[in-house]
Amino acid sequence: MFGYIVQRILAAVPVMGFVALFVFLMLRLTPGDPAAIIAGDTATPEQLQRIREALGLNDPLHIQFITWIGNLFQGDFGTSVISGKPVIELIAARMEPTISLALTTIILSVLIAVPLGVIAAWKHGTLIDRFVMLISVLGFSVPVFVIGYLMISLFSMQLNWFPVQGFRPIGDGLGQFLHRIALPTFTLTLLYIALIARITRTSMLEILGDDYIRTARAKGLPERLVLMRHALRNCSVPIITVIGIGFALIISGVVVTESVFNLPGLGRLTVDAVLARDYPVIQAVILLASLIYVVINLLIDIAYVLLDPRIRYS
Template identity: 45%
Template sequence: MLKMLILRIIQSIPVLVIVGAVVFSIAVALPGDPSLIILGENAPEVERQRIRLELGLDRPVLVQFGDWMFKAVQGDIGKSYKTGEPVVSVLAARIPVTLQLAFLSMLFAVVVGVPLGMIAAIKRNSWVDAVVSVLSVSALAMPFFWVGILLIMLFTLKLRLLPPFGYVPFSEDPVQNLRFMIMPVLTLGSAYVALVARQTRAAMVQVLSSDYIRTARAKGASELRVVTVHGFRNALVAIVTVIGLQFAGMMGGAVVTETVFQLPGLGRMITNAIFDRDYGLMQGGVLVVVLGVIIVNLLTDMAYWLLDPRIQR
């Protein structure tokens, strides 16, 4: 397992370099001048040139990229053009919010989606299977912002149970933090419930049609043991695959969800950085997102190794 982990880490280094180059190139190609962001639209040309010299924007693009990557390896990914804060400090404040949103949303998707998928597979071609399929397709078809607005109308305007916007760190007030996070988690998690349920159903249907399942039933094993021990355990690899991929892909939904509910997370920060032409913050944010995707993929590979003895051999 250690050998596999080291190999995956080595393979991830070129990915980080390539993504860093792409992000840096996009930032350079975007219209706008960082000196205008720092000094304002009416700043004199002399001051603008001074800022460009200080930021190193007068140098060739390859030199700028090499300098940025060299500093990034040392943990310095630049400063925000708009506020002057180190990007690392801004990310440290935003990452916990997005991680909590993604983790709770995926937990909700797994807790609800896996049982629904298993029930649909067991009751294949019945009305239960049809209902689960219809609900899954409906959840996938609804945009995140529309689901968020519906939840605000229901839980805030009608029932007056939950606050519509805002965020309180979990360390300060756990109860209030969870009250603020309920609707964002339901919004982001709803589509992933459908994805997990559909994947679980497909994996379980395939497994329950296998020869060893028929053998287990012929030996007199109870249906509960056949489904949970023999069936679900062998379907876990496919389920873990979709969970790992969707957890890494949650950033797109997190951007919309954080914007709707005004959460100070990483996705909203990157969006604001793009609109503000804050290239330093945008580059650092995207680099952290890519690093998170790589880490999730590594954890998924480790889960394969633990779940499937064939991979260990």
């Protein structure tokens, strides 16, 4: 296992290198001049030249890339060309809303979706099964921003139960935190409930017809133990995969949800940086998202062994 983990970490190095090169070239070769954006429309050619020299934009591309990579190895992600603040500080300030939204969404989705999927597979072909599939279809079909605006219209504007937008850190009190994060969490939860419940149902249906399930039932075990201890554990690999990927997707920045509910997360930071062509911020956020995917995939592979003893890595 340890050797496999080391191999996966080493394999991630060229992947991250390719991502870094791709992001660097993509941003540098697209039309637009960040110096002109910083200086404004009334800037003189001399002012633009000074800004380009300060940012290193006049250097050849390979020199810019080598300088940037060297700074990364020193823990320097650069300075925002718009705000003038270190990029690492901007990202750190935006992490809490995104992580909070990701954790609350995944926890609520798993607590609801996994039992729904198990029940749907157990009651296959019944009204309960059709109801769960209807929820899945609606969750996949309706865009997230539509669900978000419907939530705001019903629970904020008509019932006045929740605020329309904004975020409160958990340090301000658990009640205030949950009150602000509830609507965006419910909005994303509908999507992930649909995904996780559908995968759980499909995986359970493949398992419930196996011989060891019939043997467990023949022994007189309660149906709850048959479903949860024998069936669910043996079909947990695809379920944990979906949960892990879903968590990585959310924490990488759900732009639409953060925009609808005005959450100051990584998604909003990315949008603002793209519109302003803030190269250092865009590069750092994309690299962070890539690193999150690599780490999540590694944790998923490790979880396979813990959940299914039949899986072994050489």
